[in-house]
Amino acid sequence: MDMNAYLSMFIDESNDHLQSLNENLLRLESEPEDLSIVQVIFRSAHTLKGMSATMGFEDLASLTHEMENVLDLVRNNKLKMDSFIFDTLFKGLDALESMVQDIVGGGTGKADVSPIVTSLQSIVKGDYKTTVPAAGASTHAKDSNVSRDANENMALDEFQISVLKHSMESGHNVYHIQVAVKEDCVLKAARAYMVFDILERNGEVIKSDPSVQELEQEKFDRFFSVYYISQLPEQTLKEQIESVSEIESASVTILDQESMSLLSRPSTAEATAVSAADSSAPSEPAAAESGSTGRTANAKPAAQTSAGAPTRTIRVDIERLDTLMNLFSELLIDRVRLEQLSSEIRRSDLTETVEHMTRVSGDLQNIVLKLRMVPVDSVFNRFPRMVRDLAKSLDKKVDLVISGAETELDRTVIDEIGDPLVHLLRNSIDHGVESIDERIAAGKKDTGTVNLRAFHSGNHVFIEIEDDGKGINRDKVLSIAIKNEVISAEQANSLSDEEVYMLLFAPGFSTADKISDISGRGVGLDVVKSKITSLGGHVSVTSTLGKGTKFSIQLPLTLSIIWAMLIKLGSEKYAIPLSSIVETAIIKREQVRHIHGNRMIEFRNAIIPILSLSRILESPDFDEEQETDTEIVVIRKGDKWAAVMVDEFIGQSEIVLKPLGKYLTNIEAVSGATILGDGQVALIIDPNALIK
Amino acid sequence: MGEELKVIVFALANEEYGIEVDKVRTIERMTPITRVPKTPAFIKGVINLRGVVVPVLDLRGRFGLSESEPTDNSRIIIVAVNDLEVGFIVDSANDVIDIDTDSIDSPPEVIGGIKAKYLRGVAKLGENRLLIMLNLAEVLNKNEIIQLEQLED
Numbered sequence: 001m002d003m004n005a006y007l008s009m010f011i012d013e014s015n016d017h018l019q020s021l022n023e024n025l026l027r028l029e030s031e032p033e034d035l036s037i038v039q040v041i042f043r044s045a046h047t048l049k050g051m052s053a054t055m056g057f058e059d060l061a062s063l064t065h066e067m068e069n070v071l072d073l074v075r076n077n078k079l080k081m082d083s084f085i086f087d088t089l090f091k092g093l094d095a096l097e098s099m100v101q102d103i104v105g106g107g108t109g110k111a112d113v114s115p116i117v118t119s120l121q122s123i124v125k126g127d128y129k130t131t132v133p134a135a136g137a138s139t140h141a142k143d144s145n146v147s148r149d150a151n152e153n154m155a156l157d158e159f160q161i162s163v164l165k166h167s168m169e170s171g172h173n174v175y176h177i178q179v180a181v182k183e184d185c186v187l188k189a190a191r192a193y194m195v196f197d198i199l200e201r202n203g204e205v206i207k208s209d210p211s212v213q214e215l216e217q218e219k220f221d222r223f224f225s226v227y228y229i230s231q232l233p234e235q236t237l238k239e240q241i242e243s244v245s246e247i248e249s250a251s252v253t254i255l256d257q258e259s260m261s262l263l264s265r266p267s268t269a270e271a272t273a274v275s276a277a278d279s280s281a282p283s284e285p286a287a288a289e290s291g292s293t294g295r296t297a298n299a300k301p302a303a304q305t306s307a308g309a310p311t312r313t314i315r316v317d318i319e320r321l322d323t324l325m326n327l328f329s330e331l332l333i334d335r336v337r338l339e340q341l342s343s344e345i346r347r348s349d350l351t352e353t354v355e356h357m358t359r360v361s362g363d364l365q366n367i368v369l370k371l372r373m374v375p376v377d378s379v380f381n382r383f384p385r386m387v388r389d390l391a392k393s394l395d396k397k398v399d400l401v402i403s404g405a406e407t408e409l410d411r412t413v414i415d416e417i418g419d420p421l422v423h424l425l426r427n428s429i430d431h432g433v434e435s436i437d438e439r440i441a442a443g444k445k446d447t448g449t450v451n452l453r454a455f456h457s458g459n460h461v462f463i464e465i466e467d468d469g470k471g472i473n474r475d476k477v478l479s480i481a482i483k484n485e486v487i488s489a490e491q492a493n494s495l496s497d498e499e500v501y502m503l504l505f506a507p508g509f510s511t512a513d514k515i516s517d518i519s520g521r522g523v524g525l526d527v528v529k530s531k532i533t534s535l536g537g538h539v540s541v542t543s544t545l546g547k548g549t550k551f552s553i554q555l556p557l558t559l560s561i562i563w564a565m566l567i568k569l570g571s572e573k574y575a576i577p578l579s580s581i582v583e584t585a586i587i588k589r590e591q592v593r594h595i596h597g598n599r600m601i602e603f604r605n606a607i608i609p610i611l612s613l614s615r616i617l618e619s620p621d622f623d624e625e626q627e628t629d630t631e632i633v634v635i636r637k638g639d640k641w642a643a644v645m646v647d648e649f650i651g652q653s654e655i656v657l658k659p660l661g662k663y664l665t666n667i668e669a670v671s672g673a674t675i676l677g678d679g680q681v682a683l684i685i686d687p688n689a690l691i692k
Numbered sequence: 693m694g695e696e697l698k699v700i701v702f703a704l705a706n707e708e709y710g711i712e713v714d715k716v717r718t719i720e721r722m723t724p725i726t727r728v729p730k731t732p733a734f735i736k737g738v739i740n741l742r743g744v745v746v747p748v749l750d751l752r753g754r755f756g757l758s759e760s761e762p763t764d765n766s767r768i769i770i771v772a773v774n775d776l777e778v779g780f781i782v783d784s785a786n787d788v789i790d791i792d793t794d795s796i797d798s799p800p801e802v803i804g805g806i807k808a809k810y811l812r813g814v815a816k817l818g819e820n821r822l823l824i825m826l827n828l829a830e831v832l833n834k835n836e837i838i839q840l841e842q843l844e845d
Contacts, residue, residue: 326743572727617729658745660728660738663776663832668730673738673745681726681740 006382007103008313010055013418014100017048021093025086032081035074042071043527047419048096050426054386057109060099066120067092073124088119106213164206164255167229172203174255175237178225185246189218194244196226202237203230222248318411321372325656328368335361336678374414376454376463377405383425383452390429397447398433400425404454409461413555417463420528424465424551425450427525432469432549442546444468456562456579457688460537466550472543474500481506501541505529562657564674564684565633566650569614570622573682574646575655575674580687582634582641584649589628601643603634610643611690616669622647635687642691657684694793699815701823702769702785705757709782710791710815710823717770717777719785722762734759736781739768746770748779754831755810773828791815796825809833 021044028037045068052060067089073079095113103109164174179195181188192215199205206227210220230237234252241250335358342354380402391398409417433439433448440446451466477500478492486506487495495503507526532539537555564575565584585603592610593600601610610632614622624630624645632643655674660667671686699710700719718741725737725748734753738745748768752759765784770777796813810830815823 328743619729620727660745661747661777663747663778664728664731664735664738667728670728673726675740675743675745679740680724681738681745683726683728683738 006378007055009378009382009418010051011100011104012315013051014048017044017051018093018097018100020044021048025089025093028081029086035077038071038075042068042075045071047422047527050422052109054382054389054422056389057099057103059110059113060096063092063096063099063113063117066117066124069124070120079123079126085123088116088123092116092120105211164227164229168256172229172231173234175228175230175234176225176253176255177228177237177241178223178251178253179241180248180250181222182246182248183222185222187246188220188222189216191244191246192216192220192224195241195247195250198240198244199226199228199230202232202240203228318372321411324371325368328365331361332365332677332679372411373408374411375405376407376409376414376417376461379414379418379421380405380452380454383421386422387425387429387450390426391433394430394435396429396433396435398429399447399449400452401449402452407454407456407461409454409555413461416531417553417555420531420553421452421463421465423525423528424553425452428465428467428469428549428551432467432471434470438470442470456577461555463553463555464550465553466548468548471545471547471549472501472504472541473545477501477503497543498541501543504541505539562655563652564655566653566655566676566682567613567631567633567646568648568650569617569619570647572617572619572622573650573676573680574613574617575653575682575684576633576635576644576687577684578652580635580637582636584631584633585643586629586631587643589630601632603641603643606641608634608641608643610645613644613646613685616690635690637688637691640691644685644687644690655682655684694795696790697793698788698790699823699825700769700785701787701789702767702780702782704751704755704783705760708821708823709751710789710825711769711771711828713788715771715773715828717772720768720770720779722766722768722781739779741770741779744777746777746779748781750781751831752781752783771828773832776832778832789817791817791823 021041024037024041024044028034028041031037045064049061049064049068052058052064070079070085070089074081074085079085092113095111095116099109099111102111168174177199179192181191185191196205196208196212196215206229208215208224208226210224214220215224228237232240234254238250238252241247241252335354338354339358342350383402384400387398387400428450429448433450434442434444436446439448449468451464453462453464453466455462474497478487478495481487481500481503482489482492486503505525505528529539532553532555537553539551539553541549541551543549563578565578565581566573566575568574587601591601593602593607595607599610600607612624613619614624624647630645631647631649632645634641634643636642653676655676657672658674660670660673669686669689670683671689672684673681674684676682698713700713700716701708701710703709720739720741723739725739727737728735728747732753734750736748736750736753738747740746750759760783762781763783765786766781767785768779768781769785770779772778795817796815798813810827810833812825812827815825817823
């Protein structure tokens with residue numbers, strides 16, 4: 001499967017999470033008693049773990065998992081933070097950062113993090129206080145191991161510094177080579193390749209600046225430099241490189257321990273982070289020192305990240321898009337005015353210019369309107385892989401059925417909805433779908449099904465996650481809620497099923513019997529709820545014991561583009577969302593029947609109510625009673641239909657949903673407003689409110 | 693001496709009112725207003741203010757004065773209070789002046805009752821000119837509107 005589509009998303013998100021981890025860990029260091037910060041850190045770490053596992057970066061996920069274990073103890077008051085824990089966590093963070101950097105640079109994100117993992121594990125066991133010096137010694141003893149591991153994976157740039165150091169210790173020569181290509185060289189990339197070819201034959205290239213990828217794409221001027229390990233003497237090396245045609249010169253400098261340590265300092269912040277991450281550095285004081293420099297340098301790697309991220313997408317402040325959109329609406333009004341003027345003046349060159357402008361601004365309009373809208377598919381498309389891996393690791397069979405992936409959502413919502421959906425899916429697969437044996441015993445197919453649906457309804461978007469698993473056990477939920485002191489035993493009896501299910505979203509609640517790395521730490525569902533609430537939506541659960549569970553997320557369409565039917569009522573224009581229109585028709589007055597005081601019509605062999613929009617909206621200058629033929633719009637809400645009488649159809653149009661402002665709230669039958677091409681505001685009818 | 697206060701002066705049925713200038717976003721000429729159904733009569737509807745939909749009130753209606761047809765002088769004053777953005781239709785708006793906060797007296801008792809809440813005070817300008825200062829938060833207070841409606845019923 002092609003991971004590139006969401007690699008940039010992963011990088012962006014992990015950088016965000018790393019940034020927040022860094023910030024919050026620093027905050028926690030100054031306020032160690034504040035457990036709410038630990039919660040925030042824990043959630044970030046948890047999400048990061050989930051994302052890395054999804055993307056297949058196992059080393060990242062496993063290191064995060066170890067850090068999470070430590071944080072879990074802290075969160076539950078079983079462990080007091082102290083400087084050693086902070087240092088270890090920061091080292092862990094630095095290592096994570098350099099792994100993400102490696103992924104940004106096209107690497108695999110693999111790294112040997114065993115020293116940090118060992119420290120983290122010793123913290124969890126609680127024996128670190130007694131064994132700190134011993135641990136130092138043991139990592140010392142492992143040095144040769146580490147260096148061998150690292151030597152096997154020379155391509156890894158996290159360990160450059162330590163690799164160079166260890167190579168020196170083991171008697172290899174470490175060179176810094178600067179190569180200059182001739183000014184008139186045509187195939188610079190090819191020449192660089194030839195140089196690398198020669199170098200690779202007799203040793204290992206540790207790092208090149210610019211990177212190998214950039215060299216291959218000829219993204220360098222005339223110089224490039226490499227760090228290189230080899231047994232060859234300086235002079236031979238120089239001659240070999242200069243024998244490549246069109247290479248002007250090669251300056252080869254041999255490096256010793258001293259120049260190494262000088263070099264490692266002013267080099268990139270990444271290198272600092274590496275040395276900080278490398279707790280197996282030869283001398284103890286140096287390790288401590290690099291730990292602290294690593295922290296002060298935290299801001300630098302973050303800044304680098306933004307510069308180094310793949311350039312296929314850019315992140316733009318939503319406010320700027322709003323401004324762009326508003327400015328464009330202004331332009332539109334003027335355009336309509338210009339068109340009118342030019343048709344009055346009737347000068348062909350003016351008309352032509354205005355026509356051209358109309359076409360261009362039409363295209364521009366399409367782009368501007370679509371800028372903020374993203375199909376939910378961009379979030380959904382990473383789930384199949386995740387579900388597959390998850391099902392495999394749990395030894396379950398799960399089919400993920402996605403529908404409505406083309407549903408468009410506001411970019412702000414898309415950005416935020418990923419994490420909650422990951423949590424819910426993991427939850428469904430971990431807790432919802434039973435194991436194969438259980439399913440067969442229950443008389444079900446051995447493959448469970450998880451449905452992921454997205455759809456528009458009225459002015460909301462719904463996302464549903466439905467599994468056909470074992471359902472929610474009310475009694476189990478209640479007993480755990482009582483045990484975890486979420487509710488009292490007296491309260492428990494009076495709760496409805498829905499209220500019981502909502503307890504799943506209480507902070508610190510988890511029904512998992514054991515902690516797995518998938519879910520079941522009691523974070524997750526409460527994050528889901530707070531996230532969705534912060535987006536102005538809400539989440540609900542329905543469940544049948546033994547049949548399955550459905551999580552339903554309702555999100556508002558704060559700003560979105562929908563197709564609508566524009567209609568007229570006398571002098572007023574309204575929009576009806578196309579998604580709830582079944583069809584339009586023209587009926588005769590006498591077709592309207594009165595049934596028990598309600599007006600109904602026969603439509604496609606069904607009797608459906610017919611409503612007067614002009615009455616509902618108190619139209620000042622239209623009354624369909626005067627007409628013999630009436631246009632109707634048949635709308636639906638779920639499986640209920642109704643006909644709405646209107647004056648005239650104007651046509652279909654793509655409209656931008658705008659809120660009416662905070663002053664006007666809960667206007668009956670109106671879900672929002674839109675601005676028409678002529679600059680006028682038209683109200684959007686909420687069909688859901690018309691059908692009772 | 694109290695503090696200097698910059699106020700926008702607008703006219704409503706032969707009287708002059710003032711709003712602090714920092715609460716005023718812009719002043720617009722009359723533009724087409726889209727009626728919003730099922731709202732109090734003084735809410736005239738919504739307008740398109742450079743791509744943003746903004747509700748518009750007729751201040752005459754809000755203050756219980758008789759409503760009149762808009763003229764060439766009519767303006768919509770867009771104000772922002774407590775993150776509410778609302779437009780007021782006024783008869784005209786053509787002055788910005790500095791007043792001394794000391795010159796603002798509390799509103800006369802006669803007005804009394806609920807209706808006086810949206811009046812902040814009266815400022816004396818020169819000999820014969822009185823400026824009624826508005827308390828915008830109260831002008832936009834919907835609870836009070838509901839109370840008023842109940843009184844009328």
